[in-house]
Amino acid sequence: MTVQVKDTSAATAPNVLFPALKEAFIASLLIVALGLPLLGLKADNQGPDLVLTKRWDLLGIAVAVMFVGRFVLAFLRGQKAARQGGLPQEKKKSGDNSIARLLNQNAKVLGLLGLLCAVLMPFVIPDANARYVIFISTTFMIYIMLGWGLNIVVGLAGLLDLGYVAFYAVGAYSYALIATHFGWSFWICLPLAGLFAAFFGVVLGFPVLRLRGDYLAIVTLGFGEIIRVILINWGPVTGGPNGIGGIPAISFFGIEFSRGEGGFASDFGLEYSSMHKIIFLYFVILGMAVLTNLFTQRMRKLPAGRAWEALREDEIACRSLGINPTNIKLSAFALGAMFGGFAGSFFSVRAGFISPESFTFIESAVILAIVVLGGMGSQMGVVMAAALIVLLPETFRQFAEYRMLAFGVAMVLIMVWRPRGLLAFREPTIRLHPKDHQASVKEAA
Amino acid sequence: MVFQSLARPTDVKVPSDALMEVEHLTMRFGGLTAIDDLSFTARKKEITAIIGPNGAGKTTVFNCLTGFYKPTVGRLTLVHPQKGIHLLERMEGFRIAQQANVARTFQNIRLFPQMTVLENLIVAQHNALMKASAFSLAGLTFLPRYSSAEKEAVELAKYWLNKVGLYDRADWEAGNLPYGDQRRLEICRAMCIRPVLLCLDEPAAGLNPRESLQLNDLLLGIRESEGVGILLIEHDMSVVMEISDHIVVLDHGRKISDGTPEFVRNDPTVIKAYLGEEEDEELPTEVAQDLAGGAA
Numbered sequence: 001m002t003v004q005v006k007d008t009s010a011a012t013a014p015n016v017l018f019p020a021l022k023e024a025f026i027a028s029l030l031i032v033a034l035g036l037p038l039l040g041l042k043a044d045n046q047g048p049d050l051v052l053t054k055r056w057d058l059l060g061i062a063v064a065v066m067f068v069g070r071f072v073l074a075f076l077r078g079q080k081a082a083r084q085g086g087l088p089q090e091k092k093k094s095g096d097n098s099i100a101r102l103l104n105q106n107a108k109v110l111g112l113l114g115l116l117c118a119v120l121m122p123f124v125i126p127d128a129n130a131r132y133v134i135f136i137s138t139t140f141m142i143y144i145m146l147g148w149g150l151n152i153v154v155g156l157a158g159l160l161d162l163g164y165v166a167f168y169a170v171g172a173y174s175y176a177l178i179a180t181h182f183g184w185s186f187w188i189c190l191p192l193a194g195l196f197a198a199f200f201g202v203v204l205g206f207p208v209l210r211l212r213g214d215y216l217a218i219v220t221l222g223f224g225e226i227i228r229v230i231l232i233n234w235g236p237v238t239g240g241p242n243g244i245g246g247i248p249a250i251s252f253f254g255i256e257f258s259r260g261e262g263g264f265a266s267d268f269g270l271e272y273s274s275m276h277k278i279i280f281l282y283f284v285i286l287g288m289a290v291l292t293n294l295f296t297q298r299m300r301k302l303p304a305g306r307a308w309e310a311l312r313e314d315e316i317a318c319r320s321l322g323i324n325p326t327n328i329k330l331s332a333f334a335l336g337a338m339f340g341g342f343a344g345s346f347f348s349v350r351a352g353f354i355s356p357e358s359f360t361f362i363e364s365a366v367i368l369a370i371v372v373l374g375g376m377g378s379q380m381g382v383v384m385a386a387a388l389i390v391l392l393p394e395t396f397r398q399f400a401e402y403r404m405l406a407f408g409v410a411m412v413l414i415m416v417w418r419p420r421g422l423l424a425f426r427e428p429t430i431r432l433h434p435k436d437h438q439a440s441v442k443e444a445a
Numbered sequence: 446m447v448f449q450s451l452a453r454p455t456d457v458k459v460p461s462d463a464l465m466e467v468e469h470l471t472m473r474f475g476g477l478t479a480i481d482d483l484s485f486t487a488r489k490k491e492i493t494a495i496i497g498p499n500g501a502g503k504t505t506v507f508n509c510l511t512g513f514y515k516p517t518v519g520r521l522t523l524v525h526p527q528k529g530i531h532l533l534e535r536m537e538g539f540r541i542a543q544q545a546n547v548a549r550t551f552q553n554i555r556l557f558p559q560m561t562v563l564e565n566l567i568v569a570q571h572n573a574l575m576k577a578s579a580f581s582l583a584g585l586t587f588l589p590r591y592s593s594a595e596k597e598a599v600e601l602a603k604y605w606l607n608k609v610g611l612y613d614r615a616d617w618e619a620g621n622l623p624y625g626d627q628r629r630l631e632i633c634r635a636m637c638i639r640p641v642l643l644c645l646d647e648p649a650a651g652l653n654p655r656e657s658l659q660l661n662d663l664l665l666g667i668r669e670s671e672g673v674g675i676l677l678i679e680h681d682m683s684v685v686m687e688i689s690d691h692i693v694v695l696d697h698g699r700k701i702s703d704g705t706p707e708f709v710r711n712d713p714t715v716i717k718a719y720l721g722e723e724e725d726e727e728l729p730t731e732v733a734q735d736l737a738g739g740a741a
Binding site: 295298299301302303304305306307309310313314316317318319320321322323324325426428429430431432433 | 511539541556557560561563569571584595599612613634
């Protein structure tokens with residue numbers, strides 16, 4: 001017995017040491033390759049010239065730290081694996097985490113709590129920060145709404161759309177053009193902007209009906225760029241790169257937020273404050289976002305919504321069940337685009353000025369990142385991911401130029417920790433048995 | 446619209462007991478002829494099996510019938526007991542299930558794996574529910590019309606879940622079910638579109654002998670109590686010989702035999718196709734038993 005144990009340990013010892021050394025060596029090589037331009041060489045301004053400073057010591061330290069750290073890590077892991085009999089332990093399937101399950105199962109309560117906080121927030125916030133906090137929260141809400149809108153297309157229907165910002169742009173320009181040319185109020189333009197965006201959703205939908213996956217992503221990416229390029233070049237209508245300025249501001253259902261007689265403040269017997277408009281804008285986007293959410297939640301329980309999810313799962317099976325894939329895809333594109341259009345027209349009424357600069361590809365990428373990071377199809381996940389993506393860079397502001405670096409590191413860590421998104425857990429749209437029944441059957445099986 | 450009227454002519458003549466009449470079906474992929482001038486009839490309330498060696502073109506026949514391929518030549522006439530004659534080769538893929546009520550399953554199971562068992566069955570009733578929800582408008586406004594339609598859909602789903610013993614696991618993700626249950630669920634899902642013809646592509650593949658027997662009972666039940674005609678591709682002779690009323694044998698895209706199980710089993714051309722040229726030699730005992738299958 002004892003002999004056997006000794007034998008195995010003697011046999012495994014070199015097996016652990018050598019791979020660990022090899023792993024550490026490869027990691028150090030990587031650091032040399034990466035660190036050479038990043039750490040080893042630094043360009044400095046000296047008067048008018050750029051001078052290249054070489055910092056080999058710094059690079060050396062980084063390589064040494066990497067080598068030692070990697071070696072220790074690999075060695076310990078190897079020993080542990082050897083103790084447990086060979087193969088390293090298989091990682092637990094991520095995305096099946098109990099925290100995510102818990103959050104999702106109580107989504108309704110949490111959602112209501114969150115909504116309550118969001119509604120009370122403008123009233124309890126100290127005046128000193130109010131403007132900044134409400135401004136950021138409004139931006140946050142826009143991204144939540146965009147995330148929920150795109151979630152219909154990407155999360156539910158499974159159609160990877162990299163050009164979502166096009167619909168945002170269509171909504172924004174619809175409001176800007178109608179309001180500046182015809183002077184119609186925001187509340188009339190809002191549905192129109194949604195309709196235009198939905199129309200563009202169908203226009204994009206038709207050519208891509210037969211495409212899936214990568215090919216679909218490329219075409220939608222192109223569509224997003226086409227819209228932006230048109231906005232830049234169609235000068236007479238869109239103002240070209242100069243954009244459209246002087247877009248009429250939002251009114252309280254017809255009452256302007258202006259100083260003096262007939263303004264919002266005097267009509268309601270309040271003292272004039274420029275905060276009124278900002279708070280009102282915040283509530284408008286909050287309401288719109290909540291509406292988007294309720295709509296999506298309800299759609300999931302309707303045949304059209306279930307067909308979206310079925311389409312994501314298996315298009316061929318859908319066909320064999322007599323579901324018309326064309327209608328399903330077009331409806332997903334149109335409805336997703338419609339919410340993008342709503343958000344866009346809100347964006348333009350808030351900013352008062354829009355230009356093609358605001359609708360670049362990076363916006364699409366951010367919205368898609370929100371959906372993917374949140375966990376495809378998860379409503380709660382979108383909120384959390386939007387918080388991370390919009391609010392995290394704000395909280396890192398004190399790190400000045402390292403802000404985006406810290407943000408990037410946080411994103412990478414999250415994707416390592418939860419590759420299927422923060423809250424990748426799908427709540428069934430209909431149940432035959434109460435929730436605890438399922439658990440008891442599983443135990444019995 | 447033109448296509449719809451073309452797909453439902455009134456002057457097509459078919460045998461009175463025919464459910465599905467396949468005439469001169471030919472399917473070519475470039476230079477390859479996958480099916481060559483195939484004609485057969487599937488009769489009402491009968492189980493018609495299509496058998497043949499691997500690569501004989503069986504699944505291609507199914508893909509033509511259910512609209513995944515457009516046949517190069519041929520006419521596929523479905524006689525719907527209520528809605529009349531449909532010419533399937535003129536219909537768009539998904540309309541074959543929607544209007545002619547032809548359902549199918551797949552050789553490699555195609556469920557919606559992340560949706561629950563119940564949801565799979567509800568999605569299958571999409572068209573009926575879509576109509577009831579007035580294309581989502583009635584559903585969005587919480588009209589009672591939709592919720593009662595949904596209740597009906599759940600009842601139908603329950604009926605089938607009880608039939609195959611999946612009632613307790615209705616809320617499981619379909620992808621988490623054991624293999625045999627996934628096969629049964631796929632058949633249930635096909636039945637939920639209320640078909641007149643059910644096309645099953647190797648439903649017994651991967652099932653153990655006990656499960657195969659259960660499958661036989663399920664299919665016989667579907668034929669008897671639902672009055673649905675079944676078209677069956679299968680390699681498991683214990684299933685084919687036991688339950689089929691009529692067998693069509695394909696080899697290299699051609700029909701080589703057509704008749705009752707008894708007839709097909711003794712047909713020399715069938716034996717030749719399965720076992721090669723040497724007719725004089727005696728059959729290996731296992732193969733003979735396998736072909737004899739359920740006859741014992």
